[in-house]
Amino acid sequence: MILDLIQNSFDGLAMGASYALLAVGFTLVFGVLRRVNLSYGPAIMFGCYAATWVSFSFHSNIFLLLGIAVLGSVLAGTYVERLCFAPHHKGSAIAAMVASFALWMQFEEVVTLVMPKHLYDFPPMFDAEPLAIGPLSLRAEALVMLACALAICFALHRMLYRSRFGLALRAVTDAPVAAQLAGINVPRVLLLVFLLASAIGGLAGWLIVSTHTQVTPMLGMWSTLKGLLAMMIGGLGSLPGAVIGGLALGVLEAHSQWFLGPQARDLIAYLLLFVLLAWRPRWMTTSHG
Amino acid sequence: MTALLEVRDLVTAYGKIEALKGVNLDVQQGSITCLLGPNGAGKTTLMMTIAGILRPRIGSIRFAGEEIAGRPPHAIVAGGAALVPENRLVFPNMTVLDNLHAGAYQRKDDFASDIERLFTRFPRLKERSTQLAGTLSGGEQQMLAVARALMSRPKLLLMDEPSLGLAPLVVEEIFRIITQLHQDGVSIFLVEQNAHMALKVAQHFYLMEQGKVTFSGTPGALAEDEVIRRAYLGSARA
Structure with missing residues (x-):
């Protein structure tokens, strides 16, 4: 029983690390734009499909595939920013969100046109057996996921508080008009934030598909959903909150699946979101940091 | 003196409503114009x-030629x-020091000495340099907004109602x-809404009513009382 708890918690944390990365990407964009980008997940899916296609057509070196996934996500993300968000900086939030939904459909259409099967294999990160530590087993992928999430959080923190771009990003998040008056090129910062978020999303996507060793067009919706859920649990617009929300979601899902069965997995996650939205604890409504 | 800023026939609209209906005015180099x-x-x-936050529909703004x-x-x-906007608009969740750094965003040279100089001018900001700007009093936020604008080393400082909502002593300080x-x-x-204070420091003033400049002059002239009345109440023609 205790061992199950420990094992599930660890597996949950590893999965949660990838949710945390998805949520961090979401939060970066939401923080500066106050807009929800529904196409966030589908852009990641596009990157992962590009990597899958390369693995079938050319080579399946994992670093090459990681590079393609990130590059593909960034390209798709730029397309989304230029079409949905750049023209609406001062306009309607709903228009931007609906436009991002339209691009979601485009991405799904494009990938299913080029690769029409429902499911494609994706090369795994390692061929190694899980490490056994006493009765517990640790998958190497899980360690990589946790390490990547940790490294990204650390790098982001340094970037935010030590770099010129980080200063601009915080300023735009805090008071966009004041940022313009301070001489910050706000549209450029917004584009760069979008690219950064897409790159982090691409990394998260690659971690997920190479752990699951398969890709389907559902990855788009799945990534948007998990990222949005983790971001909301952590309190909209807070980066530390996004990380905590992602990890909490992962652990919660792992335990619900173990104790209540696979059907309960998503159900419990939505139940948690429902409870949090109904209860609205302080951190969900006040954190912007 | 030459004009540093020349505004000609400027029209700015929100949708169909013209907020500026052809504004003309000059700000002379080295002056305080109100x-x-x-x-x-x-x-x-x-x-x-x-x-540059709003785009004009028609008209010209010439700055330094x-x-x-x-x-x-x-x-x-x-x-x-550089504009010190109405209601301060500091970065509330950033420290005082980060607010100043943001003001120097475009500068490539070393601006550490500028911060030292501003801290001598605004000692309260130095005391509170690591505090979040949102926790400062209204007067301190106004000082910070001015200091932030000065970090870009402007030739022209635009100030929108710096005394708004501040206590009389703080207004004098400003x-x-x-x-x-x-x-x-x-x-x-x-x-400025505070016409009495503004006319004490300015060399030249303009009166604006309903999107147009309706009067301009030099403080101390006979028409001053009438201008102050209209600045507060709007003209009788309105």
């Missing part, structure tokens, strides 16, 4: 248009005009700073 007028006259719209109408705000800051900055060679274009 813009008076009742609420809703379009003073803030004019400031936001000069700073260059046409700047319609340029993005960061280009206007780069050109040497006007003392405005006079000091002017003595240091910064040209200042000041929007």
Whole structure:
């Protein structure tokens, strides 16, 4: 029983690390734009499909595939920013969100046109057996996921508080008009934030598909959903909150699946979101940091 | 004296409603020029248009000999005009020091000495340099907003209602700073509701009513009482 708890918690944390990365990407964009980008997940899916296609057509070196996934996500993300968000900086939030939904459909259409099967294999990160530590087993992928999430959080923190771009990003998040008056090129910062978020999303996507060793067009919706859920649990617009929300979601899902069965997995996650939205604890409504 | 800022026939609209209906005015190099007028006259719209936040529909804004109408705000800051906006607009969740760094965003040179100088001018900001700007009092936030604008080393400082909502002692402090900055060679274009204070420091003033400049002159002239009355109440024709 205790061992199950420990094992599930660890597996949950590893999965949660990838949710945390998805949520961090979401939060970066939401923080500066106050807009929800529904196409966030589908852009990641596009990157992962590009990597899958390369693995079938050319080579399946994992670093090459990681590079393609990130590059593909960034390209798709730029397309989304230029079409949905750049023209609406001062306009309607709903228009931007609906436009991002339209691009979601485009991405799904494009990938299913080029690769029409429902499911494609994706090369795994390692061929190694899980490490056994006493009765517990640790998958190497899980360690990589946790390490990547940790490294990204650390790098982001340094970037935010030590770099010129980080200063601009915080300023735009805090008071966009004041940022313009301070001489910050706000549209450029917004584009760069979008690219950064897409790159982090691409990394998260690659971690997920190479752990699951398969890709389907559902990855788009799945990534948007998990990222949005983790971001909301952590309190909209807070980066530390996004990380905590992602990890909490992962652990919660792992335990619900173990104790209540696979059907309960998503159900419990939505139940948690429902409870949090109904209860609205302080951190969900006040954190912007 | 030559005009540092020349505004000609400027029209800015929100949808179909014209907030500026052809504004003409000059700010002379090295002067304090003051813009008076009742609420809703379009003073803030004019400031936001000069700073590039709003795009004019027609008209010209020449700054230091260059046409700047319609340029993005960061280009206007780069050109040497900085706006201290209405209601302060500091970065509330950033420290005082980070607010100042943001003000120097475009500067490539070393600005550490500028921060030291500003801290001598605003000792309260030095005491609170690591505090979040949102926790400062209204007067301190106003000082911070001015200091942030000065970090870009502007030739022209645009100030939109710096005394709004502040206690009388703090207002006096703000006007003392405005006079000091002017003595240091910064040209200042000041929007004020507080006409009495503004006319004490300004060399030239404009009165704006319903989107147009309706009067201009030099403080001390006979018409002053009438101007003050109209600045507060709007003209009888309205």
